[in-house]
Amino acid sequence: MHDVWPAAGVLLASRYRLVTLLETGGMAQVWRATDELLDRHVAVKLPAGDTRAAHMAWREARLAARLSHPGIAAVHDYREAVRPDGSVVPFVVMELLSGETVAARLCDAGGPMPWGEAVSIGAAVAEALAAAHAAGVVHRDIKPGNVMLCPGGVKLLDFGISAAAGEPDDDETGVSFGTPAYAAPERLDGKPAEPATDLYGLGVLLFEMVTGDPPYDVNTWEELAAAQAHGPTPLPGSLPARLRELITRCLDDDPHRRPTAAQARRALARLVPSAPARLTIPLPKPPPTGHAKVLPAPAREAAPPPIRRITVGIALAATAVAFIAVINAVGSADDGRAEFAGPPAGATSPSPPTPSSSPSPSPSPSPSAPSAPAAPAQSAPPPVPPPSATARTTAATLTVEAALSRVQDTVERGEDAGEIRPDVALDFQNLLRLIDPDAETGAGLTEQVDQLLRKVRQRANEGGITKTQATLLRERLTDLRSLATP
Structure with missing residues (x-):
């Protein structure tokens, strides 16, 4: 005993x-x-x-x-x-975890950590919060002591004062309010539990990681009230503007003006120095300079230059064919969204030019149509490929990094438009983060893209993604898959 x-x-x-x-x-x-x-x-x-x-x-x-x-x-x-x-x-x-908390890391460092490391940790926490909020759980105690840096990645701990979203806050003792320096303003007003409370905690966590101290470095509720009257300590101007803006939004007194966890995750993921970010397994290490690696914008498929073909025949037929070619060329140039500049639907493509010893007569410019500038003499252009071949040629000019960025952008836009459920978008993003554009080629890339293609089909059957969005996502993934080197 x-x-x-x-x-x-x-x-x-x-x-x-x-x-x-x-x-x-x-x-x-x-x-x-x-x-x-x-x-x-x-x-x-x-x-x-x-x-x-x-x-x-x-x-x-x-x-x-x-x-x-x-x-x-x-x-x-x-x-x-x-x-x-x-x-x-x-x-x-x-679960028994090994590692150190963010609080211990800051204590050992005696000051702030590099902002690149801070956004990596913040993105991982935001991802975990998005999963919790999707399950209807509000943590309510986000702080450095409850974020563990483990060999396998970042872990969110201690749901001791968590609550179901929308649950009334009937604690009159203040026991479940947490630590004053990390408590959201609405907690003190006794409002029901809401996910925005965790976003305030995320803002405080980010603030402390990049400055070394929370925005209100207080120990009691009375000190907190006095400090809030003067506003938080300003953020260093050396931080990226997008990071400062996100932290400021998270710390807004109005919960409705704070971002969601999914929005914060996307914003932080774009700032992670090593992209795509492996947010939970493992934690990416920032470069010594702390500068973010900026992903190139998704490559835009430019329409191939219009090609005029003039068949050999009688002068009247040649003039008519050339006139139609000029009209089609002008229409394609005006529409910057076209991926293929060809004849209108239902029209027959003109035949390739037939070799002839005598030049064909040039068409006279029409009074109602603008004249095209004369092109320098050059060898005969290659025949225009069909639309599918043109799309494949354009995709082949992409890098793995740019193609991956297109897929990620498609998922984000689909989620924002309500065509991909938030939990489904999170599932896709988790799988996309496991693809390293600098290392994944060959069988490894093919296997991971095939897994995503199966996931798209499965989620579409479940109704988690619209048919239109599933088709677009499959096209983007197919382009990415085509870049796998044998």
Whole structure:
């Protein structure tokens, strides 16, 4: 019988043996333990305090169990143990992680981290939050101490004061308000739980990572109220303008003006120094300069130059054919969106020129149509390929990086237009991030694109993506697949 409970060596629920105390907080203790049934190491969270703390442990387990994402620490079990005095205490069994928290990293560095590393971490947290919000869970305690930097990537921890989206905030004691420096203004007003609260926490997290301190470096609620009257500390002007703008939007007092987690993830992913960003597995390392690598804009398929063909025959027929060619050429040049400059639908393409010893008569310019400038003498142009061949030729001029960027842009635009469900878009983006344009060629690229093509078909059958958007996405992926080198 142990005189002190809990203590190392105690066996909980005839299965989990406590090994080492890892952390002690105001509401719980976290222990390293061994699951003797499955022979694995786990983390055990034992609530401290009254029955309210025990009830919150149960809520945490239920809400966290909804989530399955590589950027969120997994919950394995919820059980109850009996103290030596006969009272019952619940506990939560979680995934045991190795690494350090962002708070520890900042403490060790004695100041801010490079902004490239900060946006990588922030993008991973935003991705995890997007998954949580899609499942109807609001974390409500985003801060450096709850973000773990593990060998496998970034992990979001501690759903101890989380709530279901829309749930009334009936805590009059303030126990579930979290830490003053990281609390969103609406939490103090007792408003129902909403995802925008986590975006405020993300803004504070980003602010602290790039400056070394939170926007309001306070310890009490009274100090927070006084600091908010003067506004947050200004962000360094040396940071990218888009990063400063995003942090400012996240810290807006009005929750409705903050971005969603998916929007923040996209904005941060564009700033990640190594693109495409592998946000959760593994964490990308920024270059020494901290400068972002800018992805080139998606290549735009330019219409091939119009080609005039004049057949040999009687002068009247030659003039008529040439006149039609000029009209078609002018129409194609005016439409910058055309991928193929050819005859209108239903018309027959003119035959290739027949060799002749005498030149064909040149057509006279029509008074109603602008005359085309004379082209310099050159060899006969090659025949115009059909539309499908032209599209393939254009795709072949893309780099893997540009083709990948086109696919990512298509997914983002589809999500913004409501043609791709947010959870489906997140699924696509997670798979796209695993493709490295500087390394993926041959069988590796083909296999990953084939997986995405299967996913598009599956999601279209489920109704998660419209038929039109699925067709466009398949075309973009096919272009990317064609760039795999044998």
